[in-house]
Amino acid sequence: MPTFWFYLKDLMPLVATIPLAVVALWIGNRWLRLRHGGAEVQADIEALRDEVEALRRELAETQERLDFAERLLKGPREAHSELPRSS
Numbered sequence: 001m002p003t004f005w006f007y008l009k010d011l012m013p014l015v016a017t018i019p020l021a022v023v024a025l026w027i028g029n030r031w032l033r034l035r036h037g038g039a040e041v042q043a044d045i046e047a048l049r050d051e052v053e054a055l056r057r058e059l060a061e062t063q064e065r066l067d068f069a070e071r072l073l074k075g076p077r078e079a080h081s082e083l084p085r086s087s
Contacts, residue, residue, distance in 0.1 A: 037045070
C-alpha cells in the first residue's frame with residue numbers, strides 16, 4: 001500500500017502553485033481596485049471636480065469685473081487724447 005509520501009510527490013506541483021496563484025489574484029485585485037477606485041474615491045473625485053468648476057466660474061466673474069474696471073478707468077483718458085489739439 002502506497003504511503004502518504006508517495007502521493008505527496010505527485011501533488012507537490014499543485015501544492016507549490018497554490019500560494020503563487022493566491023498572490024497573483026491578490027495583486028490583480030489590488031491593482032484593479034486602485035485603478036478604478038472605490039466608491040469613496042469616486043465621490044472624492046466628483047467633489048473635487050465640482051469645486052474646480054466653482055472656482056472657474058468665480059475666476060471668470062472676477063476677470064469680467066477687472067475688464068469692466070479697466071475700461072472705466074481708461075475711458076476718460078482716451079476721450080481726452082482723441083480730441084484734436086490746437087497748435
